[in-house]
Amino acid sequence: MAKEIKNRDENYSEWYNNLVIKSELAENSAVRGCMVIKPYGYAIWEKIQAGLDRRFKETGHVNAYFPLFIPKSFLSKEAEHVEGFAKECAVVTHYRLMANPEGKGLVVDPDARLEEELVVRPTSETIIWNTYRNWIKSYRDLPVLCNQWANVVRWEMRTRLFLRTTEFLWQEGHTAHATREEAMEETRKIVNLYADFAREVMALPVWIGPKTASERFPGAVETLCIEALMQDGKALQAGTSHFLGQNFAKAFDVQFANKEGRLEYVWSTSWGVSTRLMGALIMAHSDNHGLVLPPALAPIHVVLVPIYKGEDERTSICEHLKTISTRLQALGLTVKLDDRDNVRSGFKFSEWEVKGVPVRIAVGPRDMSLGTVEVARRDTLEKQIIPLERIDEFIPRLIKDIQQNIYDKALDFRNRNTFEIDSYDEFRERIEEGGFFLCHWDGTAETEAKIKEETKATIRLIPECEDPRPGKCMYTGKPSPQRVVFARAY
Amino acid sequence: MAKEIKNRDENYSEWYNNLVIKSELAENSAVRGCMVIKPYGYAIWEKIQAGLDRRFKETGHVNAYFPLFIPKSFLSKEAEHVEGFAKECAVVTHYRLMANPEGKGLVVDPDARLEEELVVRPTSETIIWNTYRNWIKSYRDLPVLCNQWANVVRWEMRTRLFLRTTEFLWQEGHTAHATREEAMEETRKIVNLYADFAREVMALPVWIGPKTASERFPGAVETLCIEALMQDGKALQAGTSHFLGQNFAKAFDVQFANKEGRLEYVWSTSWGVSTRLMGALIMAHSDNHGLVLPPALAPIHVVLVPIYKGEDERTSICEHLKTISTRLQALGLTVKLDDRDNVRSGFKFSEWEVKGVPVRIAVGPRDMSLGTVEVARRDTLEKQIIPLERIDEFIPRLIKDIQQNIYDKALDFRNRNTFEIDSYDEFRERIEEGGFFLCHWDGTAETEAKIKEETKATIRLIPECEDPRPGKCMYTGKPSPQRVVFARAY
Numbered sequence: 001m002a003k004e005i006k007n008r009d010e011n012y013s014e015w016y017n018n019l020v021i022k023s024e025l026a027e028n029s030a031v032r033g034c035m036v037i038k039p040y041g042y043a044i045w046e047k048i049q050a051g052l053d054r055r056f057k058e059t060g061h062v063n064a065y066f067p068l069f070i071p072k073s074f075l076s077k078e079a080e081h082v083e084g085f086a087k088e089c090a091v092v093t094h095y096r097l098m099a100n101p102e103g104k105g106l107v108v109d110p111d112a113r114l115e116e117e118l119v120v121r122p123t124s125e126t127i128i129w130n131t132y133r134n135w136i137k138s139y140r141d142l143p144v145l146c147n148q149w150a151n152v153v154r155w156e157m158r159t160r161l162f163l164r165t166t167e168f169l170w171q172e173g174h175t176a177h178a179t180r181e182e183a184m185e186e187t188r189k190i191v192n193l194y195a196d197f198a199r200e201v202m203a204l205p206v207w208i209g210p211k212t213a214s215e216r217f218p219g220a221v222e223t224l225c226i227e228a229l230m231q232d233g234k235a236l237q238a239g240t241s242h243f244l245g246q247n248f249a250k251a252f253d254v255q256f257a258n259k260e261g262r263l264e265y266v267w268s269t270s271w272g273v274s275t276r277l278m279g280a281l282i283m284a285h286s287d288n289h290g291l292v293l294p295p296a297l298a299p300i301h302v303v304l305v306p307i308y309k310g311e312d313e314r315t316s317i318c319e320h321l322k323t324i325s326t327r328l329q330a331l332g333l334t335v336k337l338d339d340r341d342n343v344r345s346g347f348k349f350s351e352w353e354v355k356g357v358p359v360r361i362a363v364g365p366r367d368m369s370l371g372t373v374e375v376a377r378r379d380t381l382e383k384q385i386i387p388l389e390r391i392d393e394f395i396p397r398l399i400k401d402i403q404q405n406i407y408d409k410a411l412d413f414r415n416r417n418t419f420e421i422d423s424y425d426e427f428r429e430r431i432e433e434g435g436f437f438l439c440h441w442d443g444t445a446e447t448e449a450k451i452k453e454e455t456k457a458t459i460r461l462i463p464e465c466e467d468p469r470p471g472k473c474m475y476t477g478k479p480s481p482q483r484v485v486f487a488r489a490y
Numbered sequence: 491m492a493k494e495i496k497n498r499d500e501n502y503s504e505w506y507n508n509l510v511i512k513s514e515l516a517e518n519s520a521v522r523g524c525m526v527i528k529p530y531g532y533a534i535w536e537k538i539q540a541g542l543d544r545r546f547k548e549t550g551h552v553n554a555y556f557p558l559f560i561p562k563s564f565l566s567k568e569a570e571h572v573e574g575f576a577k578e579c580a581v582v583t584h585y586r587l588m589a590n591p592e593g594k595g596l597v598v599d600p601d602a603r604l605e606e607e608l609v610v611r612p613t614s615e616t617i618i619w620n621t622y623r624n625w626i627k628s629y630r631d632l633p634v635l636c637n638q639w640a641n642v643v644r645w646e647m648r649t650r651l652f653l654r655t656t657e658f659l660w661q662e663g664h665t666a667h668a669t670r671e672e673a674m675e676e677t678r679k680i681v682n683l684y685a686d687f688a689r690e691v692m693a694l695p696v697w698i699g700p701k702t703a704s705e706r707f708p709g710a711v712e713t714l715c716i717e718a719l720m721q722d723g724k725a726l727q728a729g730t731s732h733f734l735g736q737n738f739a740k741a742f743d744v745q746f747a748n749k750e751g752r753l754e755y756v757w758s759t760s761w762g763v764s765t766r767l768m769g770a771l772i773m774a775h776s777d778n779h780g781l782v783l784p785p786a787l788a789p790i791h792v793v794l795v796p797i798y799k800g801e802d803e804r805t806s807i808c809e810h811l812k813t814i815s816t817r818l819q820a821l822g823l824t825v826k827l828d829d830r831d832n833v834r835s836g837f838k839f840s841e842w843e844v845k846g847v848p849v850r851i852a853v854g855p856r857d858m859s860l861g862t863v864e865v866a867r868r869d870t871l872e873k874q875i876i877p878l879e880r881i882d883e884f885i886p887r888l889i890k891d892i893q894q895n896i897y898d899k900a901l902d903f904r905n906r907n908t909f910e911i912d913s914y915d916e917f918r919e920r921i922e923e924g925g926f927f928l929c930h931w932d933g934t935a936e937t938e939a940k941i942k943e944e945t946k947a948t949i950r951l952i953p954e955c956e957d958p959r960p961g962k963c964m965y966t967g968k969p970s971p972q973r974v975v976f977a978r979a980y
Contacts, residue, residue, distance in 0.1 A: 039554045131520075155585040
């Protein structure tokens with residue numbers, strides 16, 4: 001099975017696609033650009049959802065649900081927003097099909113044309129702020145801290161499983177506040193929450209910081225983001241948190257009476273992560289054998305594989321493995337006993353490697369008589385024989401080690417691929433190899449655009465550092481207050 | 491607050507709408523027929539989801555996600571299916587908007603017309619069976635037991651919050667089996683799972699049984715359902731489980747090699763419950779004071795209300811209530827301390843009654859000195875004073891009592907409103923008052939249609955009874971093998 005996966009260093013893009021398909025995470029559907037998330041992939045997404053949802057609720061947020069459809073006119077109400085989304089919208093124009101009067105099949109019923117077309121939500125600021133107008137009257141109604149788990153549609157021309165699909169799943173938080181400071185604090189709180197989640201659960205080291213003006217969300221005053229480095233040296237934006245100022249409150253006329261009874265426009269934020277995180281997870285950690293999953297997100301922690309000849313051995317070893325399974329489950333681990341009799345153990349080993357199960361335990365007749373098990377860890381592919389009686393303390397510790405090791409490895413990779421560069425010539429040369437480049441920039445959109453045009457690299461974020469050191473823009477030589485992070489990105 | 495709720499017996503429909511709005515479960519949105527599910531309503535839906543999801547997983551099902559859009563041509567592939575859904579589909583015809591060249595706002599870009607229109611899924615059999623064709627090759631690939639949590643759209647002309655909305659949230663299970671027997675067993679297993687959930691969690695007694703041919707899901711060979719009785723005497727279908735035979739396998743050419751290596755068409759089921767359950771929950775239990783929520787689904791189990799005069803009393807009583815809150819939370823209960831100082835306690839009482847919180851604990855200065863609390867239960871509105879030291883055993887038992895009592899009350903209501911009727915004249919008269927009517931029917935679609943036309947009553951299901959007694963059809967006098975359940979329905 002692993003042989004069908006393209007070598008990562010030879011063709012990263014094909015390696016990625018092979019991995020998603022072979023590990024049964026997702027596949028393309030009959031609808032252009034839309035994917036089917038298969039059960040194994042969805043199980044990982046459910047763990048991402050559960051982990052984030054718990055964190056949202058612990059920080060005072062509640063879930064709600066807003067309509068899939070947005071009246072076309074709503075999109076136009078915020079000037080930048082419409083620029084950003086109108087060109088990639090799925091548009092519902094009719095509400096009925098009819099039998100084709102001229103032949104077979106169905107046609108759109110011309111009598112069932114909508115008075116106003118509906119857009120399938122590309123994001124929900126407009127419909128939500130139209131709703132908030134009725135929810136918010138007084139400072140006592142604030143803050144409003146809503147999140148929704150939903151599907152959204154952006155009509156992408158070039159799509160890739162998880163990374164860029166026409167329909168994707170996400171969560172979108174939309175909060176309303178009485179003051180600029182409180183909204184800005186919320187924006188920061190959430191980007192930090194995303195960063196903690198990326199590090200602790202996804203084992204993904206990330207940079208945090210604001211985007212430049214040209215990379216902001218359409219309609220945002222400030223966009224904070226987390227950026228991770230993939231193994232091909234490209235950056236991936238893994239989450240964004242937007243300070244929207246009063247833009248949407250003004251566009252939808254949402255005002256509140258403050259403590260003094262005066263009307264003020266509400267301050268707002270929005271923030272989201274999507275099934276794109278699945279792409280980040282896969283690309284950051286996996287290898288030529290398949291997925292490498294951090295245990296915190298692995299649908300199966302331990303797979304048990306019997307090694308046997310003949311039915312008698314199979315029966316006794318499987319019975320034995322069942323007791324091991326029970327012991328490990330009692331420790332809170334998810335365990336799969338692979339007792340299939342139509343494939344060989346080598347095939348099973350390779351299949352669970354492709355699927356990235358963190359720990360494999362194999363037991364053969366010799367292990368049975370010696371009271372041992374063979375434990376293999378997916379991240380390093382190391383194997384070791386341990387006495388059966390030690391598994392209760394060994395396996396949970398190993399699971400922790402694996403989680404930490406995957407993070408450490410990714411951090412080490414990022415550190416080795418983060419460079420301070422001062423010469424634009426050197427930058428142009430080295431950007432080809434990938435990585436994060438810490439460079440000085442004069443702060444203008446013009447320079448940013450020229451560098452992007454000439455190198456395909458963008459400014460991923462302006463890192464928040466305690467001790468920013470000024471310098472000279474690598475492109476124009478003009479003054480720069482601090483280094484920013486350049487990279488080519490997904 | 492409660493005064494703004496219409497009397498249930500005066501105008502049931504208005505009472506229901508008042509309740510949904512006043513208790514902040516949901517509201518109409520700017521998009522015709524689509525609702526906003528507000529945080530309090532969504533919290534209940536999350537509990538419904540969690541309870542069902544656990545049951546699905548315990549019975550071997552896994553979650554996946556399939557596209558929102560369905561190519562128009564897919565709908566036509568199953569003859570009955572297309573009849574059922576083509577007339578109420580939201581149709582996406584374009585993928586881009588553009589600035590209006592003749593003025594303000596946006597128009598559909600005529601150059602961005604889709605080659606084949608896409609339908610927003612009204613249900614996912616077609617896209618899923620088109621996908622299963624690639625998943626299922628051999629008997630070893632079976633069964634496939636997938637569920638998805640998703641939004642669906644059916645263009646309804648007359649909508650009502652939760653009960654009938656253009657967009658709604660649901661789960662849809664789609665399973666594939668090697669044999670008719672196994673698929674039929676799955677169909678039954680799920681309808682029983684729904685019934686158990688309705689009874690145990692929603693406190694909702696339900697009848698279980700097959701629909702008549704004319705009430706089946708379009709494309710199903712058999713539809714099993716659960717039906718509940720609302721307080722106005724109308725029935726509400728609360729869940730359906732369909733045996734689809736080989737209809738969709740044939741429509742999408744899904745065959746598998748059986749153990750003998752011969753190709754056979756796959757057998758299938760599909761089943762679902764939706765946010766309509768929220769409507770059932772509200773209508774089955776609530777009263778003129780507001781919602782009555784079974785504790786198993788209540789977002790808040792216990793609300794704590796301080797009774798005080800002046801800031802000193804407020805501080806000391808709230809401190810006291812905080813320790814009570816901690817004690818109750820330690821027992822696994824969700825507790826809300828209502829320490830608002832801008833509304834009176836009477837207002838709070840009424841507000842939490844409207845929201846259906848099962849237990850209210852009030853503490854005033856006298857309770858403080860006596861070491862007592864006043865406990866009010868929402869279902870019966872009874873109050874009693876109990877010593878503080880008893881709350882740890884009293885409140886959890888009370889919560890259990892309330893859950894049971896709400897079920898018993900609903901069961902008693904249904905029993906009192908279920909009638910065996912043999913005369914059609916009597917049926918016509920009594921159906922006006924509502925209830926379930928057990929009557930004989932000759933088994934023909936003609937008679938069923940005539941009764942429906944003349945009385946607006948439909949056959950809700952054919953109850954599965956161990957000892958079916960034959961009789962004569964109340965309409966035609968022809969032989970009938972057993973009584974069936976008639977009712978007017980939502």
